[in-house]
Each structure stands twice: as C-alpha cells, then as structure tokens.
Amino acid sequence: MAQRQFEFPKVGLLIPVVVVLLILFAKSTVTVGPGEGGVIFETLGEGINTEKTYGEGFHIVAPWNKMIVRKVRQQSISDEMNVLSVNGLEVKVNGTIWYEPEFENLGSLIKTKGEDYERELLDPAINAAARSVVGRYTPEQLYSSKRDVIEQEILDEVTKLLEGQFLTVKRVLVEDVKLPPTIKQAIERKLKQEQESLEYEFRLVTAQKEAEKVIIDAKGKAESNRILSASLTDKILQDKGIEATVKLSESPNSKIIVIGSGDSGMPIILGNQ
Known part of the structure; x- marks a missing residue:
C-alpha cells in the first residue's frame, strides 16, 4: 500500500506536463495550403526572416515565432478608376489585373510593404499606370479601336x-470604358455613319468592277467577230454551206429535194418534214 501511495503523485504530475506539451506542439505546427507560401516572423529576432520561404505542407515552428502564410499563386483584382482622356474628359475604366508574388522573395515583400502589400503597392501602381496611358487617347479611341494597345x-x-x-504582373484586361451618355451616343452615331459610308463605297467599287468586266467581255467578243469576219471568204462560206446541207440530207427525219442552186451557188432545200 505504501508503494501505491508513492506512485499516484507521479501520475498526477505527468498529466499537466503532457497537456502543456500538447498545447506547445499544436501552437508549433503550421500547414501551408496549396498555392501558398509562408515566412517566419521571429519574435525574439529581427522580425521577418527573408532568407527562406516555406512551401506547401506541414511545418514545425518554434512556439515563440509566427508563420505568416500568403497566397503565392497567380491572383487577380478588379477595380473601377476615374481617369481623364487626352482632351480632359472624365471616363471610368473597369479593369482586371493578374499578378503573383515572387515566391523566393515573399519575406522581403512582406517586410518592406507589409502583409497587405496589394493595397500598399499594387493599387497605386495600377492607378498611376491607367491615368498615364488613358491620358494619351481620345474618348473615341478608348471606346472603340485602341483597347488591346491600351492594355x-x-x-x-x-x-x-x-x-x-518582388511582385510580378502577368496581364491587364480593360473590361469596359464608360463615357458620359452624350459622348457615347455621338461616338456611336459617327461610327454608324462611317460604317454606312464604307458599305456605300464598297457597292460603288463592286458596280464599277462589274461594268468594267462587261466592257472587257464586249470588246473581246467584238474583236473575235472582227477576226472571224476577216477570215471568212465566199469560198469558205460556200464549203460550210455544202457541209451543212450534206449533214441535213443524212438526217432520217428529213426528206430533201435539191433543185438547182440559189444566187450564192448554194443548193435550195425543199420538202422538210
């Protein structure tokens, strides 16, 4: 009985120790998800450790340190910006930008720009670039033909x-350019008039080409007839007539009577049925 009384206190002390160890272990484990990266904030050191970025998976961190996890795959943000065109007209541009942090430099990015680096770094850069570029174009160019160039x-x-x-921009998409209604309507009317003018010009060109083709065909036929007429003599015409008469006389559906000859020397055919 004395031995049992001596063991119970040891077991009672072991339980709190195990609980404390479990808590420390839980606080020391971090899982970095798919498409994410992590950097260590050293509480007792110099803050963000810029030397290493932790990839996807399970990691153990000292309980007095903190793992900051951020997405490192390609991401996108959309925004609407009020900008001025080259003639001072205010337009609204809706756009989307695709970007991703540099994985190896995630620690440096967070250390210099903070965890909210999109707001601190990306938003101002996009607004400055959009104002600079849009300010080079007229509303008509922004609305119609210059979209790809602007992007x-x-x-x-x-x-x-x-x-x-430490941040890479992959692509910019200008989704919409909103103009004041009166300007938009004026541009649409102008574009419609230009389209109608192009269609009318196309019809004129097509008609002109058809007329030229008819003239060329007529000239060709006239030249062919002139050459043929020049080559036909009375003798040739007489021989052709005789050949035609012979072929007609051989037809089973005809009865032919030849009487004398005509003024041109050709036979006179009577009695066709």
Whole structure:
C-alpha cells in the first residue's frame, strides 16, 4: 500500500506536463495550403526572416515565432478608376489585373510593404499606370479601336513601376470604358455613319468592277467577230454551206429535194418534214 501511495503523485504530475506539451506542439505546427507560401516572423529576432520561404505542407515552428502564410499563386483584382482622356474628359475604366508574388522573395515583400502589400503597392501602381496611358487617347479611341494597345501599355507601365518590388504582373484586361451618355451616343452615331459610308463605297467599287468586266467581255467578243469576219471568204462560206446541207440530207427525219442552186451557188432545200 505504501508503494501505491508513492506512485499516484507521479501520475498526477505527468498529466499537466503532457497537456502543456500538447498545447506547445499544436501552437508549433503550421500547414501551408496549396498555392501558398509562408515566412517566419521571429519574435525574439529581427522580425521577418527573408532568407527562406516555406512551401506547401506541414511545418514545425518554434512556439515563440509566427508563420505568416500568403497566397503565392497567380491572383487577380478588379477595380473601377476615374481617369481623364487626352482632351480632359472624365471616363471610368473597369479593369482586371493578374499578378503573383515572387515566391523566393515573399519575406522581403512582406517586410518592406507589409502583409497587405496589394493595397500598399499594387493599387497605386495600377492607378498611376491607367491615368498615364488613358491620358494619351481620345474618348473615341478608348471606346472603340485602341483597347488591346491600351492594355499592353498599362501592363508595360505597371511592370516599370513595380520593378524590384518582388511582385510580378502577368496581364491587364480593360473590361469596359464608360463615357458620359452624350459622348457615347455621338461616338456611336459617327461610327454608324462611317460604317454606312464604307458599305456605300464598297457597292460603288463592286458596280464599277462589274461594268468594267462587261466592257472587257464586249470588246473581246467584238474583236473575235472582227477576226472571224476577216477570215471568212465566199469560198469558205460556200464549203460550210455544202457541209451543212450534206449533214441535213443524212438526217432520217428529213426528206430533201435539191433543185438547182440559189444566187450564192448554194443548193435550195425543199420538202422538210
């Protein structure tokens, strides 16, 4: 009995120790999900450790440190910006930009720009690039024919602004350009008139080409007849007539009577049935 009384206190002390160890272990484990990366914030050190980025999977971290997990796959944000065209007209541009943090430099990105680096870094760069590029064009160009060019120019501008900032922009899409209703209607009327003018011009060109074709065909036929007429003599015509008469006389559906000859020397055929 004395031995049992001596063991019970040991068991009672072991349980709290196990509980504490389990809590410390739970606080020391971090799972980085698909498409994510993690960096360590060293509470007793110099803050963000910029030397290593942790990839997907299960990781053990000292309980006094913190793992900051952020998405490192390609992401997108959309925004509507009020910008001025080249003639000072205010337009609204709806756009989407695709970007991704540099995985190896995630620690440097968070250390220099904070965890909310999209708001601190990406938003100002997009707005500055959009204002710079859109300000080069007229409302008509923005509304119709320059969309692809504008997207590429904004991408180039954003890339320059973010150079060396550990954030890569992949693509820019200008989804919509909103103009004041009166300006939009004026542009649409002008575009419609231009389209109708092009259609009318096309019909004129087509008609002219058809007329030229008819003239060429007529000239060709006239020249052919002139050459044929020049080559036909009375002797040739007489021989052709005799050949035709012979073929007609051989037809089973005809009865032919030849009496004398005509003024041209050709036989006179009577009695066709």
